[in-house]
Amino acid sequence: MKLIIGITAGVLTALAITPQIVKTFQTKKAANVSPFMFIVLLTGNGLWFYYGMLIMDWPILITNAFSFSMDILMLILKYRYRNNH
Incomplete structure (x- = not known):
């Protein structure tokens, strides 16, 4: 049950930026x-990803790697569309 809660929390957090x-x-x-x-x-x-590596927790690793990627994508979009009004 803890695993399901952890995965669900991580997925929802990761998708929040979508x-x-x-x-x-x-x-x-x-x-x-x-x-x-x-x-x-x-x-x-x-930091969550690093923590996941330290304790070898796959739900933390996977969901935070995805979130990290989405954050980078958003920063790229911010830079790319910075002059569009």
């Missing part, structure tokens, strides 16, 4: 996106 990424792709605008928020998320997810 609506922002989809909206940014659709509108090609990222002026109102805070890069600082995604830098903080990137750092936090990176």
Whole structure:
């Protein structure tokens, strides 16, 4: 049961950024996106990933690797669409 709760929590957390990424792709605008928020998320997810490595917990590793990737993607989109209004 703990494993199911952990995986569900990790998946939901990892997917939370998806609506922002989809909206940014659709509108090609990222002026109102805070890069600082995604830098903080990137750092936090990176640390969670490292923690998962230390304790060899696959749900933590997989979901935070995905979250880390999504944070990087959002920062790339922020940079790519920074001048679109």
